[in-house]
Amino acid sequence: MKKKNNEPAPGAVPGLFGDIVPPAPKADGLLAFSYSKMSLYEECPLKYKFKYIDKIKEEPKFYFAFGSAIHAALEFMYAVKAPPFPTVEEVCEEFKREWGLKSYLEKGYRTQQKSDDDYLKGVAMLKAYYEHNRARLAPPFLVEYSTDVEVDGLKVRIIADKIEYKGGGLVELIDYKTGKDVKRQPSQLYMYQKIAEIDPRLKEKIAETYGHKVADVRVSGMLYYHVPTNKEYFFDRADDKEIGGFWERVLGVADAIRGLKFDPTPSERGCAWCDYKSLCPHFFGNNPPPAEHKLTSAENIEALVDRYGRLQERMDELQAQLAEVGESIGRASRDGGEFAGSQYTARVKKGSKWEFKDREAVINILNQFELYHKALTLTLTGITNVLESDALPEEARKKLLEQAVKKTAFDIKIVKKAGLI
Ligand code: SF4
Known part of the structure; x- marks a missing residue:
């Protein structure tokens, strides 16, 4: 899809470095899809675009790091074809190994202490899980089973924490939950049921493991196991009507993604x-600032830190607007000089600035050198600061320079006219 003159390409949406055009279709022409992608799109299409089209990494979240380390320890525990199972000490050792792969900041904790506290919580949780399940430990049918199934122009990925085979083609899917509470998530159940039942590999796995040649696989239900409390919540399989309605919804979301419909749907939460x-034109543009902005300095430091961050982001947004107006003044001034408005006078000096050719390539470089967090809070001017920073690794500078073009720029100094308040 090409731009003509300065017109945006059909369906293009504004991005960091200009309009977003559709990504090149994959060789198989299928749209990669999953339950979490669908949830994110339904939460906010623009957020989906930032994450999956622009490929801008999110900040690490400590609760994901915690859940993933617990999952890794349980996967290690169940990855045996026959007893004996690893001891509880070995399971905790695996948790420790996984925990140590990242620093507390990389895991998303604000302090080392909070990370250490969660580590101890995880060890206690695994010990309690082990004791609770010790008497019924048995090798499961499948652990961390990941599959991609092609259906209706989609390549849908599901990852099941554990699958138990009940005989006669019946399987039960088990999902470990490590958050505060367990809510039934019908969409997840529907997605897993639909995909598991048409997944040809699952039939093959049943034949390989149990020697049963089944005509169909049928999901008997889904078990949510809440690890912090050792409580189990079983949900029956959905009926055909529920699955049919859900699948219409999936195809609707897929069509909207293919049609590049990425309008934001802001919500306070x-x-x-x-x-x-900081990249979202709608966050501070058309919407009133969130209620938290009314907090006073008497309130806790966490709220003040968040408020400070949001003000900083707002400032970045205003700086982007300043840069845009400044460019217009520069173009109008030709070689610079002094120009008067009704309230201000501008002294304009001609100079140079960097611009970047390929948005995707710059984001990839920032991601590769773990500079994406700076890109999240910085505008184009900020990316230039990253490029010109002494602290930038030479390899990153070299790659960024390959994407950069030096262009004419104007330095503008504004002075308020005498007598005006
Ligand atoms: S700030 Fe709100 S509207 Fe903007 S992308 Fe994020 S969730 Fe969507």
């Missing part, structure tokens, strides 16, 4: 947890 606020 969704935006509060969104890492892309």
Whole structure:
């Protein structure tokens, strides 16, 4: 899809470095899809775009790091074809190994202490899990089973924590939950049921493991196992009507993604947890600042830190607007000089600035050198600061320079006219 003159390409949406055009279709022409992608799109299409089209990484979240280390330890525990199972000490050792792969900041904790506290919580949780399940330990049919199934122009990925085979083609899917509470998530159940039942590999696995040649696989239900409390919540299989309605919804979301429909759907809760606020033209543009902005200095430091961050982001947004107006003044001034408005006078000096050719390539470089967090809070001017920073690794500078073009720029100094308040 090409731009003509300065017109945006059909369906293009604004991005960091210009309009977003559709990504090149994959060789198989299928849209990669999953339950979490669908959830994110339904939460906010623009957030989906930032994450999956622009490929801008989100800040690490400590609760994901915690859940993933617990999952890794349980996977290690169940990855045996026959007893004996690893001891509880070995399971905790695996948790420790996984925990140590990243620093507390990389895991998303604010302090080392909070990370250490969660480590101890995880060890206690695994010991309690082991004791609770010791008497019924048995090798499961499948652990961390990941599959991609092609259906209706989609390549849908599901990852099941554990699958038990009940005989006669019946399987039960088990999902470990490590958060505060367990809510039934019908969409997840529907997605897993639909995909598991048409997955040809699952039939093959049943034949390989149990020697049963089954005509069909049928999901008997889904078990949510809440690890912090050792409570189990079983949900029956969905009926055909529920699955049919759900699948219409899936195809609707897929069509919207293919049609590049990425309008933001702001919400107080969704935006509060969104890492892309500084890139989102709608966050501070058309919407009143979130209620938290009314907090006073008497309130806790965490709220003040968040408020400070949001003000900083707002400032970045205003700086982007300043840069845009400044460019227009520069073009109008030709070689610079002094120009008067009704309230201000501008002294314009001609100079140079960097611009970047390929948005995707720059984001990839920032991601590769773990500079994406700077890109999240910085505008184009900020990316230039990253490029010109003494602290930038030479390899990153070399790659960024390959994407950069030096262009004419104007330095503008504004002075308020005498007598005006
Ligand atoms: S800030 Fe809100 S509207 Fe903007 S992308 Fe994030 S969730 Fe969507």
